[in-house]
Amino acid sequence: MGRIRFILFVTLLCFWGSATAQPDDMTQIQSDTYMPFYSAGNDSVTVESFYMDKHAVTNGEFLEFVEANSKWQRSNVKSVFAEDGYLKHWGGNLDLGPNADKIRDSPVTNISWFAARAYAKWKGKRLPTLDEWEYVASAGKHKPLASRDPQFVQQILDWYSKPNPEVLPAVGQRGPNYHGIYDLHGLIWEWVQDFNTVFISGESRRDQGELKQFYCAAGSQGASDVDKENYAAFLRYAFRGSLEADYSVGNLGFRCAKDITN
C-alpha cells in the first residue's frame, strides 16, 4: 500500500506541472462590448467573459500534440483536413528540422483550421470566436479599446506591410496588451473558430457582404481617417474571407480559448 501510494505520488509530481500550468498560460477576459469594424451605427457586439491563451501555440507545443495524436502527423493527416503544405517547415513527422532550437518557442504555422481545432480539443479548449479575437485584439497596451487610435492602427499596418521573416521569433518577446495577452499583432495571423462567417459579397441575401459594405463606405467618403482606422481590421476580415479550412499558410497560426465554467 505504501509503495502504491509512493508511485501515485511520483506520478502526481510528474503531472503536477502540466495539470496546473494550463490555467497559468491563460488569462480571463472580462465581458465587454465593442464595435466591429463593419458596424454602421449601434450594432455593437457583446463578448462574454472567457479564458484566452496568453501566447500563440508554439512549434514545441504542437509537436507534443502530434506525438500523442499520430493521425495529425505530417504524413498521416487526411488531405481533406490539411493541404500539402501542412507543417512543411518541420523536418518530418516528429522532427522540427534544422532550425529546431530556433523555432521551438516560435508560433506554429502551416497548420489548417482542422488541425488547430483538433489541438484545442485535445487541450480541453477551443478556438476563440472571431468576435472574441477581434475584441481582445482591439486593446492597446493601456486601454481595452484602441482600434480607433491612429498610432495603434499605424503600428499594425506597419507590421502588415513587412515581409515575413525566414524564421519567426519566439512568442512573448513584446509586451502584453491591456488584457495581458501577447502577440495578437506583429507576429502571426491567427485562425478563429468561425473564420468562415465572413462574406466578401452578399450571397444568400442582398448586400449582406460586410466587406462590400466597407468598400461602399470607403468609396462614398473618400480616404478619410475613419477608413484608415478600420483598415487594419478590414485586412484581417478580407484575409479570413479568403481562407479555406484546409489551408496551411506560413504566417497563420492560432491560440486557444476556453469557456468559463463554474
Next chain:
Amino acid sequence: MKYTHYLLVLAIAGLLFGACSNESNKNTKKNSEEMSMDHSEHAKMDMATGEPTGESIYNVNSSWKTRHGHTVKLDSLRGKIQVVAMVYTSCEYACPRILTDMKRIRDGLPDKALRQTNFLIVSIDPERDTPGKLKQFAKGNDLDNNHWTLLHGQDGDILELAALLGFKYKRISETDFTHSTLITLLNQEGEIIYQRKKLSDKPNKVVENIKQAVAE
C-alpha cells in the same frame, strides 16, 4: 492531504482517459438497424467498408440525428452519390430555391442514376430545426425516406461540415442566417466532385455530373 492526492490522481486519470476516448469513438460501428429504418437502400451502402479516402468528408467523427431521431455518422451515407445542401427550414429567401433546384435535379435523373443518389439536407439552425421540425418539413415538401436524408447536429459539427464544404453562414438575427447557396455533389466515397455555387446557375450541370459519376 491524502485525499487531495487521490482526487488529483482521479482527475488526471480522467483527463488522460478523456484524451483517449475520442480515438475509441472513431471505431464505434454505426447502428445499421437505425440506418435501414431511414433508407431502404442502406443495406447496400454497408458494403463500402474500410477507412474513408483522404479527400472524403466521411473522415469526420461527428454524430447527427435524422428526422426520425436516430443517431447517425456521416459515413453511413457512403455508397451513394450525395447531393448536399445546408439550409434552415424557416428560411424564406434562398433555401426554398435551393430545395426546388434539388427536386429539379432529382426529376432530371434517369431511374438508374436516381437509385444511386441520395439528397442530403443539413440544417444550420439546430435550435429550431429539431428532428421533429425536420420531419414536418420533409412531409410538407414531399421528401421521401428513400431519397432524402435530413440531419440535425451540434453547432461545432455543423461548422466543421461547413468548413469541409466551403460553405459560409452567419446568424444575423434571432430568426435568420445569411449563408452560401452551395449545392455540393459527393461521390460514393464522400469526395466532393462538383459544386453549384450560384443560385442563378441552372442545376443541369449537377445532373450531368451525377450521370457521369454513376457511369464510372
